[in-house]
Amino acid sequence: MNPIEIIAQYWPRLLDGTLMTIKLTFLGALIAALVSPGFALIRTHAAPLAQAPLRLYISFMRGTPILAQLFLIFYGSGQFRPILQDWGLWTFFRDPFNCALLAFALNSTAYQTEILRGGIMGVPQGEIEAAKAIGMTRFKTLRRVVFPHAYRIAWPALGNEVILLMKASALASVVTVFDIMGRTRQIFSRTFDFSTYLWAALIYLCITAIFVLIWRQAERRLSRHIEAHHKPRVAAQPAKEPQA
Amino acid sequence: MFELFSYGDTGWGDEILRGLAITVQLAIVTLPVGLLLGFLAAFASMSRLGPLRFLGFGYTTIMRGLPEILTLFVVYNGVGLLLNMALRWWNPERGATDFSPFAAGVIALGMVFGAFAGEVLRGAFQSLDKGQTEAGRAIGMTQGQIFRRIQLPQLWRFALPGLGNLWINMLKDTALVSVIALDDLMRMTKVAVGVTKQPFTFYLLACLIYWVMCVLSELVLYWMERRANRGIRRAV
Numbered sequence: 084m085n086p087i088e089i090i091a092q093y094w095p096r097l098l099d100g101t102l103m104t105i106k107l108t109f110l111g112a113l114i115a116a117l118v119s120p121g122f123a124l125i126r127t128h129a130a131p132l133a134q135a136p137l138r139l140y141i142s143f144m145r146g147t148p149i150l151a152q153l154f155l156i157f158y159g160s161g162q163f164r165p166i167l168q169d170w171g172l173w174t175f176f177r178d179p180f181n182c183a184l185l186a187f188a189l190n191s192t193a194y195q196t197e198i199l200r201g202g203i204m205g206v207p208q209g210e211i212e213a214a215k216a217i218g219m220t221r222f223k224t225l226r227r228v229v230f231p232h233a234y235r236i237a238w239p240a241l242g243n244e245v246i247l248l249m250k251a252s253a254l255a256s257v258v259t260v261f262d263i264m265g266r267t268r269q270i271f272s273r274t275f276d277f278s279t280y281l282w283a284a285l286i287y288l289c290i291t292a293i294f295v296l297i298w299r300q301a302e303r304r305l306s307r308h309i310e311a312h313h314k315p316r317v318a319a320q321p322a323k324e325p326q327a
Numbered sequence: 328m329f330e331l332f333s334y335g336d337t338g339w340g341d342e343i344l345r346g347l348a349i350t351v352q353l354a355i356v357t358l359p360v361g362l363l364l365g366f367l368a369a370f371a372s373m374s375r376l377g378p379l380r381f382l383g384f385g386y387t388t389i390m391r392g393l394p395e396i397l398t399l400f401v402v403y404n405g406v407g408l409l410l411n412m413a414l415r416w417w418n419p420e421r422g423a424t425d426f427s428p429f430a431a432g433v434i435a436l437g438m439v440f441g442a443f444a445g446e447v448l449r450g451a452f453q454s455l456d457k458g459q460t461e462a463g464r465a466i467g468m469t470q471g472q473i474f475r476r477i478q479l480p481q482l483w484r485f486a487l488p489g490l491g492n493l494w495i496n497m498l499k500d501t502a503l504v505s506v507i508a509l510d511d512l513m514r515m516t517k518v519a520v521g522v523t524k525q526p527f528t529f530y531l532l533a534c535l536i537y538w539v540m541c542v543l544s545e546l547v548l549y550w551m552e553r554r555a556n557r558g559i560r561r562a563v
Contacts, residue, residue, distance in 0.1 A: 154526075159531070287393055
């Protein structure tokens with residue numbers, strides 16, 4: 084078969100896989116995005132001892148392979164089957180999609196927390212003092228001053244994290260989730276046609292390219308009020324991730 | 328409970344250590360391959376020749392955008408196919424030869440490492456002080472001497488934090504080779520799980536081993552960074 088025949092015959096499967104990859108990445112990043120602001124505040128404001136469990140969690144998530152984390156959740160849950168069945172959680176853990184989503188959300192939460200912490204620490208002290216001076220409450224200061232600026236600083240790094248998560252989502256195929264990678268392996272095992280992999284590569288690159296464009300557009304929107312004067316401040320990369 | 332991890336026939340300690348040895352070997356063999364590719368990519372993307380620059384840019388951009396597991400499969404299956412085609416062309420009677428998963432792991436992880444390292448090294452090159460190169464030329468150093476005595480020591484200092492992160496990422500990515508049937512730490516864990524039916528215990532053990540390796544790497548890197556910066560006055 085030639086590359087054109089592959090895509091002509093198998094495009095519905097690849098499209099299905101693409102949607103699955105997007106779904107996994109989007110939901111994983113979203114769950115992490117909901118949890119990480121709270122965690123980031125703990126990292127910047129709580130007493131060192133109170134932070135210890137969180138720091139341990141972040142260190143674990145960044146120091147172990149995502150594949151191992153995924154296996155720990157997906158296969159590891161089997162060891163506690165009777166308990167999980169008692170609690171009615173077994174149906175959740177039996178589904179590979181749920182396990183993959185849980186693993187990616189937990190992993191991304193750790194990375195996003197650290198990125199956001201960098202952003203919060205990058206907000207100039209003067210802005211917070213100014214907010215206090217005009218009588219804003221602490222909550223209002225966070226909502227109107229600290230977080231808007233912290234997100235602007237952290238935005239490019241957060242984008243990188245989403246791309247890394249999208250790449251990591253290909254691991255879900257190992258636990259039989261049919262994302263792009265899963266569909267590709269399925270098609271390859273039938274056709275033994277190498278171009279299958281090249282199509283998959285092309286799809287991944289397209290998703291990344293489109294995402295980068297959207298993210299940049301959003302960044303421009305976030306910093307539209309300062310664009311005329313100077314470029315937005317960019318956070319240093321989180322300690323352990325290369326730029327994607 | 329601890330019997331499970333003991334040496335010998337009753338425990339899985341020796342099997343898992345053997346897997347760990349493969350993982351460490353893989354990471355150590357991949358490092359120079361990746362660094363070499365990284366230097367080539369950095370030189371290519373700073374070249375005066377347009378096509379070479381395009382090649383360097385294409386390599387770093389595409390490789391960084393692909394999932395590592397896809398790269399691994401492309402190398403494992405693709406190079407395997409090519410190898411068989413070449414061998415059959417050489418000797419038509421020959422049956423199919425399997426491509427070594429270890430070699431596939433080294434090539435794939437090395438290519439990923441090289442793409443990221445290319446960007447790190449390019450950044451380091453661009454933060455070198457141009458005046459020092461000019462000074463070297465002024466006192467009659469050759470290009471090789473300038474590179475060895477002026478640029479390389481400082482390049483090391485600028486690139487070390489980035490390369491350290493890449494090393495840790497690569498160490499974690501070695502877990503992927505278990506998918507193409509190389510008997511690394513991850514796969515030996517899987518074997519142990521298959522027999523003992525204690526998945527959580529063993530995968531947690533594997534996680535802890537990776538964790539220890541990463542934390543140790545961080546300590547070594549911290550020490551190396553301090554050493555690389557020993558001649559530098561710290562900014563206030």
